[in-house]
Every structure is written in C-alpha cells, then in structure tokens.
Amino acid sequence: MYNFNFYNPVKVLFGPGRLNDLHGEQLPGKKALIAIGGSSVKKYGYLARLEKELDKAGVEHVLFEGIRPNPTRQNVMDGARAVRDNGCDFVIALGGGSVMDCTKCIALMAANDGDIWDYSLSGTGGKKTPANPAIPIVCITTSAGTASEVDIASVISDDEADEKTGIFYHSMFPVLSVVDSDLMMSVPPKFTAYQGMDAFFHATETVVNTKVHPMAEMFALKTIELVAKYLPAAVKNGNDREARAYMALANTLAGYYMLCTSAHTIEHTMGSFHPKLVHGAGLIMIAHVYYDFFAEKKAAEEPMIKMAKAMGVENPTSGKDFIRALDKLIADVGCAGLKMSDEGITYEELDKYPAKLHEVLGGDTSADPLPLSDGDYLAIYRNAYK
Amino acid sequence: MYNFNFYNPVKVLFGPGRLNDLHGEQLPGKKALIAIGGSSVKKYGYLARLEKELDKAGVEHVLFEGIRPNPTRQNVMDGARAVRDNGCDFVIALGGGSVMDCTKCIALMAANDGDIWDYSLSGTGGKKTPANPAIPIVCITTSAGTASEVDIASVISDDEADEKTGIFYHSMFPVLSVVDSDLMMSVPPKFTAYQGMDAFFHATETVVNTKVHPMAEMFALKTIELVAKYLPAAVKNGNDREARAYMALANTLAGYYMLCTSAHTIEHTMGSFHPKLVHGAGLIMIAHVYYDFFAEKKAAEEPMIKMAKAMGVENPTSGKDFIRALDKLIADVGCAGLKMSDEGITYEELDKYPAKLHEVLGGDTSADPLPLSDGDYLAIYRNAYK
Numbered sequence: 001m002y003n004f005n006f007y008n009p010v011k012v013l014f015g016p017g018r019l020n021d022l023h024g025e026q027l028p029g030k031k032a033l034i035a036i037g038g039s040s041v042k043k044y045g046y047l048a049r050l051e052k053e054l055d056k057a058g059v060e061h062v063l064f065e066g067i068r069p070n071p072t073r074q075n076v077m078d079g080a081r082a083v084r085d086n087g088c089d090f091v092i093a094l095g096g097g098s099v100m101d102c103t104k105c106i107a108l109m110a111a112n113d114g115d116i117w118d119y120s121l122s123g124t125g126g127k128k129t130p131a132n133p134a135i136p137i138v139c140i141t142t143s144a145g146t147a148s149e150v151d152i153a154s155v156i157s158d159d160e161a162d163e164k165t166g167i168f169y170h171s172m173f174p175v176l177s178v179v180d181s182d183l184m185m186s187v188p189p190k191f192t193a194y195q196g197m198d199a200f201f202h203a204t205e206t207v208v209n210t211k212v213h214p215m216a217e218m219f220a221l222k223t224i225e226l227v228a229k230y231l232p233a234a235v236k237n238g239n240d241r242e243a244r245a246y247m248a249l250a251n252t253l254a255g256y257y258m259l260c261t262s263a264h265t266i267e268h269t270m271g272s273f274h275p276k277l278v279h280g281a282g283l284i285m286i287a288h289v290y291y292d293f294f295a296e297k298k299a300a301e302e303p304m305i306k307m308a309k310a311m312g313v314e315n316p317t318s319g320k321d322f323i324r325a326l327d328k329l330i331a332d333v334g335c336a337g338l339k340m341s342d343e344g345i346t347y348e349e350l351d352k353y354p355a356k357l358h359e360v361l362g363g364d365t366s367a368d369p370l371p372l373s374d375g376d377y378l379a380i381y382r383n384a385y386k
Numbered sequence: 387m388y389n390f391n392f393y394n395p396v397k398v399l400f401g402p403g404r405l406n407d408l409h410g411e412q413l414p415g416k417k418a419l420i421a422i423g424g425s426s427v428k429k430y431g432y433l434a435r436l437e438k439e440l441d442k443a444g445v446e447h448v449l450f451e452g453i454r455p456n457p458t459r460q461n462v463m464d465g466a467r468a469v470r471d472n473g474c475d476f477v478i479a480l481g482g483g484s485v486m487d488c489t490k491c492i493a494l495m496a497a498n499d500g501d502i503w504d505y506s507l508s509g510t511g512g513k514k515t516p517a518n519p520a521i522p523i524v525c526i527t528t529s530a531g532t533a534s535e536v537d538i539a540s541v542i543s544d545d546e547a548d549e550k551t552g553i554f555y556h557s558m559f560p561v562l563s564v565v566d567s568d569l570m571m572s573v574p575p576k577f578t579a580y581q582g583m584d585a586f587f588h589a590t591e592t593v594v595n596t597k598v599h600p601m602a603e604m605f606a607l608k609t610i611e612l613v614a615k616y617l618p619a620a621v622k623n624g625n626d627r628e629a630r631a632y633m634a635l636a637n638t639l640a641g642y643y644m645l646c647t648s649a650h651t652i653e654h655t656m657g658s659f660h661p662k663l664v665h666g667a668g669l670i671m672i673a674h675v676y677y678d679f680f681a682e683k684k685a686a687e688e689p690m691i692k693m694a695k696a697m698g699v700e701n702p703t704s705g706k707d708f709i710r711a712l713d714k715l716i717a718d719v720g721c722a723g724l725k726m727s728d729e730g731i732t733y734e735e736l737d738k739y740p741a742k743l744h745e746v747l748g749g750d751t752s753a754d755p756l757p758l759s760d761g762d763y764l765a766i767y768r769n770a771y772k
Contacts, residue, residue, distance in 0.1 A: 015389025
C-alpha cells in the first residue's frame with residue numbers, strides 16, 4: 001500500500017439550494033470582496049442571492065468584476081488592490097474554476113507585497129515564500145469541472161510573457177465552499193460535457209496512476225461511477241436537477257485527490273500552443289489513444305477493470321472493456337466528433353509537442369502505467385489527430 | 387439526494403511506519419503532554435519511538451500515565467492539571483479510543499475553568515459553552531476501532547454518578563493524527579475482532595441509515611469491503627502487516643461519517659447495565675437479529691445488496707444475501723459463539739432495556755430503515771439472547 005496523507009480543512013456545504021444556508025454559517029470576516037467573471041452570475045440571479053445571504057448575515061460586501069477565463073496576473077493584482085482599497089477582510093469567489101483560482105490568488109496578494117509572479121514556483125516564477133497567509137477565502141462554485149473549491153491550487157496566466165503558472169500554498173485552501181448544483185443549471189451542454197469529462201479524467205488518471213493509494217482510489221472510482229451515470233443526462237437536459245447534483249458531487253469528490261498523469265500534461269501542451277482550446281475538450285481528444293496505449297500493452301488491466309466496473313460494465317475482464325466504456329461515454333456526451341484540426345492544430349506541428357511537454361504544467365509524467373518516451377508522446381498525438 | 391456538509395480539518399499521516407515521519411511535521415507547540423493508558427505502549431516500544439521523534443523535532447515532553455479504559459472525569463481533570471503544572475502547550479494521545487477520547491477532553495479542560503461535566507451536553511451535563519477552544523491535539527492511534535483520531539467526540543464516565551456522557555466541540559478535532567498500523571500489531575486477536583467489527587458496524591449503520599448521503603455511503607462501503615477482506619486475516623495472524631494496514635484504513639475511513647442507527651443505542655444499553663461488556667462484542671451479539679429484522683421485512687433491500695456486493699458476494703439479490711455474508715464474517719473472525727449470558731446478562735432483565743434505551747448515548751434512533759417500537763427493541767434483545 002502506498003502511504004499517504006489526507007488533509008483538507010475546507011468546510012463544504014453540498015447540495016442543491018445550499019447557497020441559501022450561507023447566512024447561517026460563521027463567515028470569516030466583516031466585509032467581503034465578491035469576485036466574479038462575466039455577467040452570467042448577474043443574469044441568472046446568483047449574485048443577488050449571494051448578496052442577500054451576506055445582508056442577512058450582517059456582512060458588508062463590494063463587487064469586483066471582470067475576471068477572465070484563464071485569469072491573468074493583472075486580474076489578481078487588481079483584485080488585491082480592490083481588497084485593500086475597500087478595507088475587505090475576506091474574499092468570496094462566485095464562479096467557475098477561473099474565478100475561484102483568481103480569487104485564491106487575490107487573497108494571497110491582499111496579504112503580501114510584490115507581484116503574484118514572485119510567489120510562483122514554476123517557470124519564470126520568483127519562488128519566494130509569502131510572508132503572510134492569504135486572507136480567508138470562501139468559494140461558491142458555478143461549474144462542475146475543476147474542483148478548485150476544495151484545493152489549494154490556482155493557474156494564472158501572464159499574457160505578456162505568454163506563460164501560465166501554478167500557485168499553491170496551504171493558506172489558499174478555502175475556509176468554506178458552497179457546492180450548490182442549482183447554480184450549475186445554466187451551464188450550456190457543450191461546457192457541461194467538457195467540465196464533466198475533466199472531472200472524469202482527474203479520476204481515471206488517479207486510478208491508473210502508479211502512485212495511487214486506496215483512499216484516492218475510493219474517491220476516484222466514485223467519481224467515475226457518477227460521471228458515467230449522470231453526465232449524459234446532464235448534457236442532454238441541463239434542467240435535470242438530480243443529474244446536476246450528482247455531477248457536482250462527482251467533481252468535488254475528484255478534487256480531494258487529483259493524482260494526474262501525463263494525460264494532463266499532453267493536453268496542457270496542446271493548450272500552450274492553442275490558448276483557446278478548452279481543457280476538457282483537449283483531454284477528450286487524446287483520451288482513447290492515451291488509455292488504449294496501455295490497454296494494448298495490458299499495462300493497467302486491474303485499474304481499468306475496476307474503472308469499467310464503476311462505469312456499469314458487467315463482468316469486465318480486460319482493459320479493453322474500459323476502452324469501450326470510455327468511447328461510449330464520450331459518444332453519449334456528444335463529444336465523439338471533437339477534432340484537433342477544428343482547433344487549428346496541424347499534423348505537422350505535433351513534432352514540436354514532445355519537447356514542449358517537458359516545460360508545461362501538468363500531471364506527474366513519472367506515474368503513467370508505463371514510462372512514456374518522447375516517441376510515445378508523439379505517437380499518441382499523431383494517433384489522436386483527426 | 388440528502389444534502390450534507392463535509393468538514394474534517396485533521397491532517398492524517400496514514401500507513402505502516404508513519405510515526406517515523408512525525409518529526410518532519412510542523413508540531414503545534416513547544417512542549418507536549420503525552421497521554422497514555424496502561425504499560426503496553428512502553429512494552430512494545432511505541433512510547434520510546436514517539437519520544438525520539440519529539441526529541442528530533444526539538445519539542446519538550448512530559449508523560450501522563452494511567453488513563454483507564456472508559457476514561458473518567460478524574461482522568462480528564464488530572465490530565466488538565468498536569469498540562470498546567472508542566473507548562474505544556476499541546477497534548478499528544480498515544481493509545482486507543484479511550485486514551486484519545488480522554489486526551490481530547492484534557493485539551494479542552496487545559497484551556498477552560500470548571501469541570502469537564504460542566505461542558506457535557508447530555509444527561510446531568512452542565513451544557514455550558516467553553517469560553518476557550520481546546521489546546522492543540524495530536525492523536526497517535528494504536529487501535530483500529532473508534533476512529534477518534536478523525537472526529538471531535540469523546541465519551542467520558544463518571545464512576546460516582548454511574549453515568550457516561552459525550553463531549554464534542556469543534557476545537558476537539560485533532561490538528562494532526564498518525565495512523566500507523568505497525569502500532570496495532572500487538573492487539574490480541576479477540577480485540578482485533580471486536581474493534582474491527584465496531585468499525586464495520588459504524589459503516590453498516592451508515593449505509594442502512596435513512597439519512598445516508600452519497601459521500602457517507604462511499605466511505606462506508608469502502609470500509610465494509612476492507613473489513614470483509616482483511617479482518618479475518620488480521621485476527622488469524624496479528625503480524626499480517628498488509629491486513630493490519632487495511633484494517634487501520636477501514637477504521638479511519640468509517641470515522642469520516644458515522645451515521646449510527648439504533649444498533650449502537652441497543653448495545654450501549656447493554657453496556658450501561660454491564661460496564662465490562664466490550665462495545666464491539668455487544669454489537670456483534672445483536673447484529674444478526676438487528677439486521678435480519680429489516681431483511682425479513684425487505685425494508686433495506688437496496689442498501690443491503692450494496693453491502694453484500696462490497697463484501698464480495700457475487701450478484702446479490704436481496705437483503706438476505708447480506709445477512710449470510712454478515713454471519714459468515716462473524717464466524718470468520720471467531721465471534722460466532724459470543725453470548726449475552728456469558729457476560730452475566732439474564733433473559734429476565736431484558737424487559738427493562740427498552741425504557742433505558744431512551745436515556746443512553748447512542749445512534750440516531752429515528753434513522754433505522756423502519757421505526758422501531760419498544761416492543762421491537764425487546765424482541766431484538768430476546769431473539770439475540772443466547
């Protein structure tokens with residue numbers, strides 16, 4: 001058994017309608033900066049509901065708008081200044097992964113000098129240790145995809161340097177997160193599929209990971225079971241409240257351990273050349289070929305049989321049973337036609353991907369069922385190319 | 387779906403040998419009170435290992451010995467005084483459930499005035515709110531049974547008043563717990579079985595509980611799977627390191643949610659009249675009859691089929707399949723011969739049990755698959771009597 005730690009101090013309020021319970025919680029301050037992205041949280045009334053909860057709790061609040069998908073260094077620094085200028089003592093993220101990631105960094109920079117890049121541990125990051133912990137963070141997630149509501153990680157972009165970096169400190173755990181699937185009903189089918197499959201792949205990469213342990217596997221297999229059972233329904237009918245609730249649960253559960261493998265790195269490489277490629281879509285494009293690479297070599301038979309079982313396959317006997325279930329799931333969520341070429345990726349450019357892969361953020365490239373060489377990576381890209 | 391909260395801020399170091407990692411952790415103070423029960427932690431060298439870790443970490447320590455099984459109010463107050471007299475700023479429990487429960491209360495009373503009973507919420511408890519949080523708690527568990535290392539609860543006895551009470555405050559979450567199954571190798575077979583079955587019943591009561599939710603069910607079914615697979619081996623050969631590790635995991639996992647039903651209350655009633663009855667043994671004595679009550683009425687078919695599957699039964703179709711697997715497990719861990727009469731319980735005294743049942747601590751008596759009347763309780767006691 002692989003030894004492990006479990007540490008997750010986030011209090012999670014889970015379930016449809018739970019935003020309505022926020023006023024009853026002990027909130028970590030007296031004045032909140034509410035951070036949002038675009039206008040949809042206003043349009044669907046989520047912001048008004050949140051403001052009402054804060055008013056009931058006697059907590060003041062100011063709004064910080066305009067966090068971008070793939071949030072930027074500038075978003076972070078603007079938000080941190082807004083915290084200081086308005087005398088806020090905690091932050092609330094209301095949005096999906098981008099908003100939550102950015103807000104966690106805003107909380108860090110509200111309490112520390114310098115630039116967010118100073119505290120990045122990757123690439124051109126300054127690798128400095130923050131002098132102070134982040135101010136308290138509350139996350140209210142409106143998507144089921146990144147699980148940023150239960151982890152310490154953020155991904156931030158620097159447009160000028162054309163670079164993404166990961167920022168993660170223990171003080172960036174939210175103190176409180178609301179996972180209210182009623183706030184996810186408005187996610188369009190395509191993004192429901194991409195986000196749900198991202199959660200699915202967090203789990204599948206965990207199960208095949210050579211460093212998996214029984215507790216991580218428990219969370220991951222439950223995620224796989226729930227995604228296989230409920231994602232097709234949530235994609236088909238966004239108003240299916242039960243399917244949305246179970247997808248929200250699947251995503252959060254996957255967040256407790258994400259033992260990602262090369263698959264995430266393979267996708268991030270694609271994304272580094274094509275910033276508009278949606279992460280979940282990229283993962284779907286390479287999934288069949290990546291997993292089949294190991295199924296062909298019978299390199300992950302036991303984990304794949306477990307995953308096939310979790311997906312409802314009766315009496316699976318080989319990794320190929322998982323591959324068939326995976327293909328069916330991708331088709332059932334309407335993503336069988338996704339093509340790299342539709343995203344502007346050319347077959348020729350794939351040659352430069354393996355070298356880039358060693359530079360980008362991603363999963364643990366030493367934890368695949370078999371070690372992958374640059375030649376293997378190139379073969380995976382080429383075989384997945386459509 | 388039943389809405390739920392998840393909140394567990396305990397950092398857990400899990401795995402055989404993990405006590406050796408303690409010195410590398412950020413410990414929550416400079417001088418620890420190490421609380422222990424009897425002499426076995428000395429005899430087997432666990433205390434020496436702990437002291438070595440603290441020395442390596444530069445943390446001073448003093449020893450507090452003699453915590454009883456079913457720890458007393460006096461144990462708690464003596465320990466709290468020892469903390470103050472020695473200027474300790476945190477506590478470390480090294481032992482099983484009794485030692486951990488007592489130490490959590492010592493930490494509370496080290497920071498608060500009055501008597502531990504003032505802060506009890508049950509029976510003759512004073513129901514006062516503590517003015518201060520407990521001082522930081524570290525738990526190092528030497529048994530796989532109560533999961534006290536990941537929860538806020540303690541059970542304390544008052545010998546003079548002949549009463550047990552439950553104490554639970556959020557500040558009584560340990561900040562750090564070590565679940566090192568190598569410290570459990572010396573538990574004798576009989577107690578390995580009792581403790582392991584206690585963990586099993588925490589899980590089975592959760593799965594049949596009418597208030598179960600998918601996250602609790604996930605933890606509980608994994609516990610059931612692991613106990614069914616590894617407890618017989620751990621009982622048979624206490625040196626089976628793998629079986630011990632998986633049993634330690636099963637127990638801790640069950641601790642994340644314990645949605646206990648009447649079964650726990652039924653047993654605590656027996657224990658209230660017969661204080662020497664070991665809790666796990668009492669649960670085993672009534673298990674077949676309690677679960678079969680619902681299986682006969684087909685009142686919990688779906689959860690029982692899930693539990694049977696988790697226990698390795700192929701294609702279970704009814705609650706009776708779970709009952710058969712349960713009977714087999716009890717036999718496999720050498721407990722089929724347990725008898726109430728061997729514990730001094732008489733058939734006649736059972737008449738007074740249902741009334742007492744409404745007074746003792748226990749599970750949620752409103753969450754059984756069917757509501758149980760006093761007549762039902764009496765019938766369960768009588769049918770389980772041997």
